[in-house]
Amino acid sequence: MAATGTPRHGTIRDAALAGRLIARGGLVAFPTETVYGLGADARDGRAVARIYEAKGRPAFNPLIVHVADLAAARRIARLDAVAERLAEAFWPGPLTLVLPLAEGHGLASLVLAGLDTVAVRVPAAAPAQAVLRAAGVPVAAPSANPSGRLSPTRAEHVVAGLGDRVDAVLDGGACAVGLESTILRADPPTLLREGGLAAERIEALLGRPLPRDVTPGRVAAPGQLASHYAPARPLAMDVATFAPDAVRIGFGAARGDLSLSPAGDVAEAAASLFDVLHRADALAGARGASRIEVAPVPERGLGRAVNDRLRRAAAPRA
Structure with missing residues (x-):
């Protein structure tokens, strides 16, 4: 989806200004360690409605609420002993916990999409922390892209996708992790x-395997839609032999026009995934290629998350 202009306040580098804009009811994209988020005051229903409008996001899809620390999370959610262990082990970081709402949470109903739980995260990236502390409010922040399209890992991805639908984009460079957070229901x-x-790190902490409910019949958390994270052109994954007219994305020994990781490193593939898909989409458009093909990525560690995103990107479009 092409942007129609530039953000109203442009691309900025002042995290404190970004936080103040959010506190005043603004809509600001900012970088976390995972992807760029589209932030608004999670207590302000009108500001949250602007997120859904800007993204074209279905109202049944809940939002992740970002807070600066565990104390702030306790003000909007109830954490049992297991949730406290998970938070202490993995926050700040790329883990979102789905938790029962605390009494007097003050969150706008639109954030929750009709659920009696809230998805909460404490991001680790310094720019995100600075934004949250300057805002002084819980911040609802889904990925800063048109709904269903590729997530942004650079400021230019946000500008290209959302343009003047946001008030400002905080440019903090490339996101270090490059994939959205892992989401876990705690109880x-x-x-x-x-x-x-x-997921192996969580299982090691808990001492048992994690049941999975990643594409349920009823959406219980963000990122569970079967078709999601899609480039403009059709995508095929696990391709062993590339078609001559496709834009080819390699991994390890499988070489292509672009590569998720020439070294075959799944963590590198995770960090580069969305940037490579953005570049592949542009290359396919320039060539008039019919589709994008991706070499197999091992189903281990962060490779599972990479394959999850690729499966949703390759799913039939609604």
């Missing part, structure tokens, strides 16, 4: 979305 511990924290 009982259940994986709802693969992401930037490998």
Whole structure:
């Protein structure tokens, strides 16, 4: 989806200004360690409505609420002993916990999409922390892209996708993790979305395997739609032999026009995934290629999250 202009306040580098704009009801894209988020005051229904409008996001799809620390999370959600262990081990970081709402949470109903739970995360990236502390409010922030399209890992991805639908874009460079957060329901511990924290690390902490509920009949958390994270052109994954007219994305020994990781490193593939898909989409447009093909990525560690995103990108479009 092409942008129709530039953000109203342009691309900025002042995180404190970004936080103040959010506190005043603005809509600001900012970088986390995972992807760029589209932030608004999670207590302000009108500001949250602007997120859905800007993204074209269905109202049944809930939003992740970002807070600066565990104390702030406790003000909007109830954490049991397991949730406290997970938070202490993995926050700040790329883990979102789906938790029961605290009394007097003050969140706008649109954030929750009719659920009695809230998805909460404490991001680690310094720019995100600076934004949250300057804003002084819980910040609803889904990925800063048109709904269903590729997530942004650079400021220019946000500008290209959303343009003047946002008030400002905080340019903090490339996102270090490059994949959205892992989402976990805490009670009982259940994986709802693969992401930037490998499920094996959570299982090691808990001492047991995690049940998975990543594409349920009813959406319980962000990122569970079957078709999502899609480039403009059709995508095929697990391709062993590339078609001559496709834009080819390699991995390891499988070489292509672009590569997720020439070294065959799944963490590198996770960090580069969305940037490579953005570049492949542009290359396919320039060539008039019919589709994008991706070499197989091992189903281990962060490779599972990479394959989760690729499966949703390759799913039939609604």
